[in-house]
Structure formats: structure tokens, C-alpha cells
Amino acid sequence: MKFRGIHPFNDNWLFCPESVYETADDSNFTAVTLPHTNKIFPHHNFDDAEYQFISTYRKRFTLPAPLNGRRLFLDFEGAMLAATVTINDHTLDEHKGGYTPFSYDITDYIKEDGENLLTVHLDSRERHDIPPFGYVVDYMTFGGIYREVNLRYVPPVHIEKIFGRAYDVLTDHPRLEVDVWVKNQYDEEVSAGLIVGLSNYKINEDGSVNIDQTSLKTRLPANSTQKITVTLDHIGEVERWSLDNPICYYLGAQVGITPEEVDDIGTFAFGFREATFKDDGFYLNGERVQLRGLNRHQMFPYFGSAAPERLQRRDADIIKYELGCNIVRTSHYPQSRHFLDRCDEIGLLVLEEIPGWQHIGDEAWKQISIRDVQAMIERDRNHPSIIIWGVRVNESQDDTEFYTATNTLARELDPTRPTGGIRYIENSEFLEDVFTFNDFSNGVREPQHTPYMITEFNGHMFPTKSFDNEERRVEHALRHAKIQAQAATMGGVSGAIGWCAFDYNTHKEFGSGDRICYHGVMDIFRLPKYAAHFYASQIDPKERIVLQAATIWSMGDRSAGGNDPLTIFSNCDEVEIFAGKENYGRFTPDFANYPNLPHPPFTITGLGMRWGEAFGDLRVIAYLNGQAVAEQQVACDGQPVALILKSDDDELRADGMDMTRIVFKIVEQYGNPLPYVTEVISFEVDGPAELIGTNPFPLIGGSAALYLRAGHDAGEVKITARTSRFDPVTITVKIG
Ligand code: GAL
Numbered sequence: 001m002k003f004r005g006i007h008p009f010n011d012n013w014l015f016c017p018e019s020v021y022e023t024a025d026d027s028n029f030t031a032v033t034l035p036h037t038n039k040i041f042p043h044h045n046f047d048d049a050e051y052q053f054i055s056t057y058r059k060r061f062t063l064p065a066p067l068n069g070r071r072l073f074l075d076f077e078g079a080m081l082a083a084t085v086t087i088n089d090h091t092l093d094e095h096k097g098g099y100t101p102f103s104y105d106i107t108d109y110i111k112e113d114g115e116n117l118l119t120v121h122l123d124s125r126e127r128h129d130i131p132p133f134g135y136v137v138d139y140m141t142f143g144g145i146y147r148e149v150n151l152r153y154v155p156p157v158h159i160e161k162i163f164g165r166a167y168d169v170l171t172d173h174p175r176l177e178v179d180v181w182v183k184n185q186y187d188e189e190v191s192a193g194l195i196v197g198l199s200n201y202k203i204n205e206d207g208s209v210n211i212d213q214t215s216l217k218t219r220l221p222a223n224s225t226q227k228i229t230v231t232l233d234h235i236g237e238v239e240r241w242s243l244d245n246p247i248c249y250y251l252g253a254q255v256g257i258t259p260e261e262v263d264d265i266g267t268f269a270f271g272f273r274e275a276t277f278k279d280d281g282f283y284l285n286g287e288r289v290q291l292r293g294l295n296r297h298q299m300f301p302y303f304g305s306a307a308p309e310r311l312q313r314r315d316a317d318i319i320k321y322e323l324g325c326n327i328v329r330t331s332h333y334p335q336s337r338h339f340l341d342r343c344d345e346i347g348l349l350v351l352e353e354i355p356g357w358q359h360i361g362d363e364a365w366k367q368i369s370i371r372d373v374q375a376m377i378e379r380d381r382n383h384p385s386i387i388i389w390g391v392r393v394n395e396s397q398d399d400t401e402f403y404t405a406t407n408t409l410a411r412e413l414d415p416t417r418p419t420g421g422i423r424y425i426e427n428s429e430f431l432e433d434v435f436t437f438n439d440f441s442n443g444v445r446e447p448q449h450t451p452y453m454i455t456e457f458n459g460h461m462f463p464t465k466s467f468d469n470e471e472r473r474v475e476h477a478l479r480h481a482k483i484q485a486q487a488a489t490m491g492g493v494s495g496a497i498g499w500c501a502f503d504y505n506t507h508k509e510f511g512s513g514d515r516i517c518y519h520g521v522m523d524i525f526r527l528p529k530y531a532a533h534f535y536a537s538q539i540d541p542k543e544r545i546v547l548q549a550a551t552i553w554s555m556g557d558r559s560a561g562g563n564d565p566l567t568i569f570s571n572c573d574e575v576e577i578f579a580g581k582e583n584y585g586r587f588t589p590d591f592a593n594y595p596n597l598p599h600p601p602f603t604i605t606g607l608g609m610r611w612g613e614a615f616g617d618l619r620v621i622a623y624l625n626g627q628a629v630a631e632q633q634v635a636c637d638g639q640p641v642a643l644i645l646k647s648d649d650d651e652l653r654a655d656g657m658d659m660t661r662i663v664f665k666i667v668e669q670y671g672n673p674l675p676y677v678t679e680v681i682s683f684e685v686d687g688p689a690e691l692i693g694t695n696p697f698p699l700i701g702g703s704a705a706l707y708l709r710a711g712h713d714a715g716e717v718k719i720t721a722r723t724s725r726f727d728p729v730t731i732t733v734k735i736g
Helices: 309-322 337-346 363-380 400-413 470-489 530-536
Strands: 005-008 013-016 030-032 054-061 071-076 082-087 102-105 116-123 149-154 157-167 175-184 190-199 210-220 224-232 249-256 262-270 275-278 281-284 291-295 327-330 349-353 386-390 435-438 452-456 493-498 547-549 566-570 574-579 582-587 602-604 618-624 627-634 642-647 659-667 680-686 689-692 703-710 715-722 729-735
Touching: 071 082, 082 102, 157 190, 157 249, 157 262, 175 190, 175 210, 175 249, 190 224, 210 224, 262 337, 291 452, 309 337, 309 659, 327 493, 337 349, 337 363, 349 363, 363 386, 363 400, 470 493, 470 530, 470 566, 530 547, 530 566, 547 618, 547 627, 566 574, 566 618, 574 602, 582 602, 642 715, 642 729, 680 689
Parallel strands: 281 493, 291 327, 291 493, 327 349, 349 386, 435 452, 452 493
Antiparallel strands: 005 149, 013 030, 013 054, 054 116, 071 102, 071 149, 082 116, 157 175, 175 224, 190 210, 190 249, 249 262, 275 281, 547 566, 566 602, 574 582, 574 618, 618 627, 642 659, 659 703, 680 715, 689 703, 715 729
16 A cells, blocks of 8 residues: 555635634635735736735634545645745744745644644745845845645655666666655654666656666664665666657655555656756767757746746747757746756756845855755756856955855765856856856857857847837847857857846836836737847757747838848748749848847848838748748738737646746737737636736737636636727637
8 A cells, every 4th residue: 555645735725814823714825725825916017015914824724534544745846935834723944045945743733633824924035144145136026835735645755855866877778766765754763665666757646657766675763764865776777867859767666564654755757868968068979069048936926936837838839949058047946846857858958946036144144045955956966957056255355254055965865966056257266067147248258168068148238129210129039049150160168058037026126117127029918039040040940940030120210210120030941022022032040140049040241121111921832941931921001900818828827836837919901910009808707717917908019818727616708808900809718
């Protein structure tokens, strides 16, 4: 009998936006489902002070299953910023820190029969004793129990942690070393049997093929945790985890003292890959891969960081499939496990780093940071997608003792991955394995040390809104193109991770005064700017043809007017340009200015199109190997002709937390959004779901989004959008 049981614990919470105690009546609370944000906002123009308060979460529950001698743990995946948990009458130690998981053994405080009362006092203020705070921070840290909670039943002898390391991956005989931490919570020594196994990815859990397994007997002293290391060396040939073929196997362990008392840690994805930073660049499975990526903040419009699994996974898909990146940096903290799981599944490499931003606090603060190194690595070291740990507070000053400690700990906890420490100070102390540098020179500096990687560029040097004028939006895109090209050209630069994937909410010391940093290649709704099309155009055309003219094809939007030069992002070999009836000929990518990119932008000059002259619609035909494969047209008199409403998903789970994005845009006759259209759009929703976002929405940038959150009932949801100019549009989403 398997004795472990994990029960999602996200439903039927009560929330009160104040600090209240057990005596307060439930009528002070509202019912909520986790992940939860302590306040819903408009997507901009609000004050961070509004989420900085202490709130109270309450949950009344009876045990979902009898204890039967098991221990019961309450596992929080993340709550912002400091949580004090009380179970019945027992208050547990405050957990400080919003980005790493925490857990309590609540067995001794629980009522096995009858109702239990769980209370969480959550302090979401910017407390200077907890990273990242102490000075200013360029991102908002929305409050709430914004990640999931689980109840975990385990036998007194159970598996606490497991860590698998693959060796000799490039040979025919890879070997797996697995550390298993077994905890004995009995007051006496016991003898236990341990089995560790690797199974085939191709078959589901019931019928999985056991590739290799090993078993042993061990004695476990009373009330202790033992680390046991086993080797699996009869694995045979394996398929390697790679960017194009991210094959995962499953690794698992089971421990028991009797057949009735067996704990099983289940199986989790495990990939065989060799990832190495060398002086001349990054290698995956022995092959040099130029890293091209973007930074990701975890926040979303309206509901801050409280995004459910589907949206976390979708962000990884956007970065890999819409933006063609091969790496993401989880700036500036560990992110949702759902995001990382998806990175494993789709083959998107990750640089994960500890929480913090420029500031280092006192000794107690540093101890929290060191604990964060441990929590991050222990949670995530089995993810094949993660290739490097960031163990410095982003862009902080040198601190030899502190960073010697973080590096030593990281290497001890994970001898298989290099450390990095993200810095902007030239010649700062190099205690890490890879020199990871934020280069804001609008070029690429000579590496000061190798191995070397650029971890930020652009950002505040060139903020760009979706509704800025065309020349700025094009320049923004070309800055990304130029730096990616230079990074690929300069020997020894493993890659460049641009700032950043998505616009994000920030404090008043940063951003455009409306509490947004417009630094994304996509806006806060994950809708593309031209820079996003540059990244997309690096995708292999075998996967997807990309063709996007970076223009609204007007004659007077740029300084001094005209439409020359014209920039086009495409992964095709040639583009042919027409304006009205006039054929301007065929053009090839601009390798001269953007060498070593898989697909440089096309810079079309010589059109001679000037302000005040007659012109026709733009038509671009893209050719691959001489064949026309794509066409785009842009109207020369961009009139709004339709309101488009689209859901990213047709169906959501009826779990009270599942969400999808509902995009709306006003387009011209060829379907291109019109960035300067301002229309008020109002929405109605009919069915078991809720729309989250500003409603009515005064459109900005030609396109935006609201989010649909499922309720607990199945059914069909109709969403209708209305404007004064067009017929209403209705779409349907199923809740199942
Ligand atoms: C960097 C910082 C980022 C962001 C960026 C804007 O210095 O690490 O978090 O603020 O600047 O360009």
C-alpha cells in the first residue's frame, strides 16, 4: 500500500484584507480560491501602497483522509511576503520571504475528528528585514497567498528530498547517482528498505517500463534524516534531453519499514543532458548553442503574481514558441514550479536566481538570502531545463564573505551546475563559475572574464510602448537585433538575455509614471511589439514561417515623415515589396549589419516614399528556397474595420482558479491592429466564470486583454464585447 497522499488545499479559503484574530466572525471574510491576490488592480496607474497591508486567510477543514498513523505536512508554494500560520491554537514560526516554498509538520496540532481552524496572517508590506527590500526595487511584489498550498500525508519514515545526477551522458553508458534523504520521525531506530528507480517516459505511470532500479536495506536512527546515495549504472542507452527533443524520463523512490508502511515519492521528470559553459561559449550535449533569450517577471495585469498553472505554462510557451528564445532568466527570484515544469517539457533553458534587487541588508537579511539559495536549489535541482544558478542579489555590490557563502552552498547542494551572479559593475569580484553581466552599453563589451553571458541589455535604455510612434518601436526592435547579432559574433559570449519579455508593473522610481516599465518586447498582456517579431523571426522556418513588416504604413508617423527605410522581420530568404501597383523588387536579409543571426532583419531602402506623396497598400511576399510561402498586406489608409475577440483556450477546468486570456483588438482591413485606435470596449459575461480586468476598457495600443476565471460549476460561458462602432462580438468558452 502506498502511504503518501497529497491533497490540493486551494479551495474554500476565507480572506479578510485586515489583520483579525480567531474571534472575528466569518462575515468579515470573503470566500476565495488560491492562487489569490490580496487586491485586484487596473493594469496601470495604481499605487503599490494598496497591496502593502497585513491580511488574514482562514480555512476551516476536516481532514480529507484519516491520518492512520501518518504525519501531516502543510506545504505552501509561495506567499508574499511574511506568513504567520496558526493551526487551531498553535502558532508556528513566521516564514519570511515571498518566493520560496515553506512547510510545517502540523500532525501534533490537528484534530483528527472534527473541524480544524487554519489562520494565516500574511504581511505583504515591504519589510526591510526581508529580501528584496531595504531600498528601492524595480518591480511590484503583489501580496497574497499567490501560489498553491498542499496537505501532504506521509508515514513517519518517509522520503524528504531526492536529487538525481546524470554522468557520462554523452557515452553509451550513462550513469545516475541519486541522493535520497529519508526521514525517520519515530522515537526509535528502524530498519527500512529503499528502492530507487528510473522508468521510461513513453509509458504512463501504471505501465511504465522500469529501466533500472536498485534496492537496499538501511538502519535509520530515531528522529533523524539520513542521506543515502545510490547509483543506477545499468541504464543503457538513453535519449538525451535537448532543445528540439526534450525527452524526460521518470525518477522515483520508495521507502518502507513494513509492506503496510511504504512511502512513495512518486516519479518526477528527469532529463539526461550535458550542459556546460566553456571559455568559448555554451555547449548542450557537446554542441555549441548560442543562447538567445529574455528575462521574465512573474506578474500579470490585474491579478499581480497570482497566476494559475495554465498561465504559468503559457508564458513558457510564449517565450519558446512565439518569441523563439532558447533561454529565459527568472528575474529576479525563483518562479512557479508550473513554469519550470513546462520549460522541461518544451526544451527552454533557464537561469534561475535568488530574490533580490541591488540591495544587501544586514546579517539576518543575508541569512534569509542564504536560506533562499538552499530553498531554490533543493526545490529545483532536478529540472533539466535549469542550467545555471544565480547566487548574487541582482546587481548588488561585491561582498566577499556573503557571496563566498552563497557560491559554496550552491556548489555543495548541486555539484552539477555552474553558479552565476548577475552584475553590472565592471571588474566586480568573480567568485562564480560564469561571469554573468548586464551590459547596457547598447553594444556588446569585451568579456571581462570567461565563461561569459550577457544577462540583461536594453531595458531602461530604451523604454518602448506598443503605442509609441513607429520609428521608436522599430529602433527598439533593431537594438535587440543588433545586440543579439553582436553577441553571436563576438567569441566567448555564450549568449544574451534581453530585458525583457513582458512589460511589468513597477514602483514610482522606475517606469513611465503610470507604474509600468515598458521594457518588454511584448506588452503586459503578452501582445507583441515589433521587437517580439524580431525574436520570432529567429525561429527555424521548418517550425513556423514568420513574416512581419515593422510598419503601420502611414506617411507621417515618423520624424520628417516617409516610409523609408522599411524594416521587415522574417525567417525567409527573400521578400518582394509592392506598394499599390508598384513592384520595388526582391530583397535579402541584412547580413551586413546583423551578422551571425540565423535570420537578420530585412532593411529595405530606396523606396523613396516621402511625406505628402501618393502611395498604395503595402504588400510583402516572402520566399523560401525560391517558393512564395507567406504574404502580408498593410493598408495605406488604416481604417478600423472590425473588433476581434479571441480566447486563448476553448475550455477551462471548473476548479475556481483556472484562467485564460481574452484578447481584443481593433484591426484594419488586412487584420493588422491599429495602435492609435482609442475605443471604449465593454464586456458581458454569461455563465459560470468571472471576467478579470478593467471593464469597460478604454483601448490603448490597438489591442489588450482581460482574463476569464472559471468558477466551480461546469457549463458554457459566453463573452460579448461591444463598441460604439461595430457589431457586438460573442465567443464561447466551456468550463468542464
Ligand atoms: C536592471 C535591473 C532590472 C531592470 C532593468 C531595467 O538594472 O536588473 O531589474 O530594472 O535594469 O533596464
